[in-house]
Amino acid sequence: MNARRTPRQQPATGPPGPREALVSARPRDGTMWFMSVEPEARAAASPAPVPGRPDGAAAEGQLPADRFLDRELSWLRFNQRVLELAEDPNVPLLERARFLAIFASNLDEFFMVRVAGLKRRMATGLAVRAASGLQPRQVLERVSEQARDLMRRHSDDYRDSVHPALCDAGIEIVRWADLKDDEQESLHELFRDRIFPVLTPLAVDPAHPFPYISGLSLNLAVIVRNPNTGTEHFARIKVPPVLQRFTRASAQRFVPLEDVISAHLQQLFPGMQVLQHHMFRVTRNEDLEVDEDEAENLLQALERELMRRRFGPPVRLEVEETIDPHLLDLLKGELGVEDDDVFPLPGPLDLTGLHAIADLDRPELKFPPFVPGTHRDLVDVEAREASIFAKIRQGEILVQHPYDSFATSVQAFIEQAAADPRVLAIKQTLYRTSGDSPIVDALIDAAEAGKQVLVLVEIKARFDESANIKWARKLEQAGCHVVYGLVGLKTHCKAALVIREEKDGLRRYVHMGTGNYNPKTARLYEDFGLLTCDEEVGADLTNLFNTLSGFALGTGRYKRILVAPESMRSGIVERIEQQAEAARAGQPARVRIKVNSLVDEAVIDALYRASQAGVDVQLWVRGICALRPGVPGLSERIQVRSILGRFLEHSRLFQFGVGATCETWFGSADMMHRNLDRRIETLVRLTSPEHVAELDALLDLGFDEGTAAWELDADGEWHRRATDGQGQPLRDLQDHLMTVKQRGARSARA
Template sequence: MSVQDTSIVHAVTGSLDEGPLDGAARAEQSDSFDVEPPYAPDPAEVAGVEEFEDRFLDRELSWLHFNQRVLELAEDETLPLLERVRFLAIFTSNLDEFFMVRVAGLKRRIAAGVAVRAASGLLPREVLEQIWRTAGQLMERQAQLFAAEVQPALRAEGIELVRYDDLERDEQKTCKRLFKDRVFPVLTPLAVDPAHPFPYISGLSLNLAVVVRNPKTGKEHFARVKVPPIFSRFVPVGGQRFVPLEDVIREHLKRLFPGMEVLRAHTFRVTRNEDLEVEEDDAENLLAALEKELLRRKFGPPVRLEVEESMDDTVLDLLVSELGVTRSEVFRLPGPLDLRGLHDIADLPRDDLGFPAFVPSTHRHLAEVESASPVDVFKAARRHDVLLHHPYDSFATSVQRFLEQAAADPHVLAIKQTLYRTSGDSPIIDALVDAAEAGKQVLVIVEIKARFDEQANIRWARKLEHAGCHVVYGLVGLKTHCKLSMVVRDEPDGIRRYTHIGTGNYNPKTARTYEDLGLITADDAIGEDVAHLFNNLSGYSRNASYAELLVAPDSVRDGLVEAIHAEIAHHEAGRPARIRLKANSVVDEAVIDALYLASRAGVPVQLLVRGICSLRPGVPGLSETIEVRSVLGRFLEHSRVFWFESGGEPQAWIGSADLMHRNLDRRVEVLVRLPHPDSVAEVGALLDLAFDADTDAWALGPDGTWTRHPGPVHLHEELIARQRRRRHERREAAGGAVTP
């Protein structure tokens, strides 16, 4: 084999004759957190933290407080009306998933007899009782907001959501035709009597509980009618007037029960346990095992029953008995139930009632030279690292372009890619298929256990396999959640690796609404690390030491705790010290305790947390220097950032890992140290803006309550304005239009 051939093998597989760096060598190479002298907490300091037995907030209740913040956005009259409508729909979807996964898990632990106390000190039964009480209050608050504020505000703008009795005669005729021609043929009334057992009620389906009477015998009967999910939730009846689909069905029930008297009809909705349990060790084929489990998901036990508040006790008693739910799990609400359908209303073409249009722009490092040709991502990455900030920086002209260019480039030898979630018509999938069909070596790590995306990911796995890609499903017992892409290219000066490491999924659709960071780099050390990691995921390599990466479950928790300890050492030595972390959730007790130690030592700590936070800030003697903020708004804050002052030479890490047990112990997660000071400074500036006193945000108090502090600066709108100013400056500097 020639020297060049050997270098190609090394670039694709990540190994040369000398083999990967062992742990000692890599530790010597990396000085990520080197501090002289190193800090190690003594037992007394640890005991001082542990004396605070109530130092952890309950994660489930903290999540409900997060969804309360979503509801507060729907209540915010300063937001565009249709955006408030969308937040109402998001609140519903969020709560559905919470019951399907978290509440279902609590019930499962109680049933299995493994109901141990949570870190918050609460038993699962106590948590459940608080969940039922808090969730009930929030659902009632949502229903009242919709009826008392949002509906009237929509009506004032010419958008009317009305009940059937409020329709005009011609509108009722429209509904009658719709029912006769389209709805009636797909309805299936299911009777309940000795010959017809109580039907299975699928999770999240909307149903009518119908009571009919035989006029000859006077006997009453119960029947269930499912509202077909294939039709729009709110039926347009002309102009911008809509009526709930269940109202149309309820009005025409006589056609379903000819010869019977329809006495009552009430809507109800069941939420079921829809979390997956797959025993990977016992499954010869994980794909087949998962497909089988997806079929079983439909029959998970109920965890919530929502009913229209007008439902009579006789019908409710029947539902409670047949479904096997407790009274605590029943929620009586004003209709209409299931406000997820408000997404359709929020999508109405009323630009005057939504956020102003925003078009992402090409990152400045990818559009330095004006040209009609597509961006050359490889050329740009060779010049300098590209730190992307979506959705402000275009995903299509950066990450998507990176993979499409790699697929078409004859000099590219291999592409290695992780996929956790992607869109239905994904150009990412198409690029990987094109690359494989062009003869390139393509490895795809598909996480088919991505919750609620399993079926879609199974389809992509099959499609990629048929195209000739090497498809693997990661490591047994671990979800592959990291966001990695590596391109190996044969260049005149030798083989070069280009990598993209991100905080978000390779999904062009969510990249327009999710706030995420990503790094495109040709850095050799990062490329070497990523190559070894792909070998871990696809083969039997167990190298767990990396120069520029922290990789869960091996090193993310320990690496972050080490970094926190390093800040304590800097502070005690009189050097600049500060910790700033940004995540979706902060739950891990070991990391939180390390932050408490830092606070007790006097290190300033700032946390920007979108969702769950189990840390109590501002507790005297424990967390007085810790500030916790949350920003919600136009975009979904999704990036994870770990920023350390590091004695005056700041370091920043970005990646896929949240500070939760599942991420640090049961997933393959990756954090990458940003290699260039400019990128570190850019991330620091973003955090400066988020923690600015004028930025609109919620603040967490020691008692676990979140309080909104409205400010004149809205983070997302300010970043949009900055992006537009930069684009304008580039346009003026170039003497004309720049790449959009």
């Protein structure tokens, strides 16, 4: 099965456009700018706005050409919401510092992947007009302008708000000149013993070419003069990433590591006169390019490509705003960056290092501690009074992390399967996992115990490639069957299948989830998981794993799951259209979706048509949303909300209908081209009325006017609603769920 050439199933009433070749026509550079659909053709085929209607709104069935928001600009709006949490004085102080660090690392990845991908396509002539109607140059200009504003706002919030508040709380981040004499003395000793030995000054002259500047490294640009000749020289010193970004000067006082190095430059250039020094930081294209059709061994090819990643072209140059103009010109010339790629900022640069500050043991400055509880149906398992398989046989179990413990549910499921002599085989997907993964250890134990263990390791998971290669090697050495999925497709679904010998024959136990098999992120990410021994789900997962590991074709054989790229888009669009038909017939109709990102044009157009038909559409989108809500005649029945907080809202939920006919699904897929066309994704349908009601209640809370959230308008702006008309704080959804779950856990144990 050459999955790259599998045509995408197109709904009969879907929007026009040459979609069939999307997978085979993908760009070879692997970036996320998936505009293989010719937007010009799509825009030309789209109906024009209807004259006389407000805002050019279209009649039912007609969709205006400007109906999509730009996905890159929408992503920047998402990161702006993260920044707003850092700016919020009601958020605990160290959590504000962490949100500043998260904003910075998010923006790094955005430039490394999204901006880099767009620049590459523009350079090669492959970039096309976006679905939003913007030309690539327009997108890049607007991204640069908005990113520049956000980076300045980020720096200002640190300098004017978070930094002074930290000082008031006794956590001081100071510059070298502000240190006390005894603190400087201790840092002199630290520099001599631990910093100086790992530094490597690199000079630039005819015998020393300009050094390679690695991506995201923090660097000192130094100008020195030879006192004998009067000649000035440039040198670069890399701030060692293996050392703490903020060096402890005393109990609760810290100084940027570059300040410590700067104070000792004379020791690095003895006999020379140090004239000036300035910080700079380069962001490079760090996406991967692996031609899987030509790669004889995908693992080895990816290992080679990871080595090449370090040498991607620069896409951003951050400098201290006090940098000397001549020195800046030198850096721009040597690095090959344009003026638009330069971002002058107040120091210190690289605030991702604030993660270490946020980790300080100051609980009064953090969110109140939360310990996940064991799900009410698994209390007996935790107490070792029952096996997890016995509990699953009693009925399907729906868990929600981090409110329900991952360790006593999903991890226990895999660990008991590995230890149970009646278990004959385990099949599992691994997309991302932790550095000391108990899941991997359990799979190794199972293989060493003689069980058949199949593990699909997605070694192309962005920025986790090295870690996943390591796990793949370790699992292979233990005797696990390790596969890497289908050519041209990432395997992103979260599924585990356990085959167990029981009195009445073999029984299949399944876990399907929305999150990775990672115990660490399961304490920070909000996700759902289903534990079941339902025969239909077991048969579906058997077919899916046979497709992933062999040459079986799974199309049309699934009963309780939807699978991308085969049937997920068409299945979702079909259900949206069913709601539209119900609305036209005067019946209750509703669509509610919770995802990380909503970009796919076919799904968005189906939602527009449903709104025009009278369907109430509620969308809960954490990150990117390309749909315009509230446009008269097009989307006035569509509401879009976003919720951010201490946990990362990560689950994907889909609900079609109202009452007894309602269908509820959850799974691994966002509504994006990459998920629906270039990944193996799954959604599973819930059949338990109790579970359907549980997710229905969650969605009710998410869309309730009394719940704090951001709301999207038709122009792409997000407006935060955190207080009511009297200035009282609205309900924090995550705090509410923590309280409810803890109360339920206490009740289950009573």
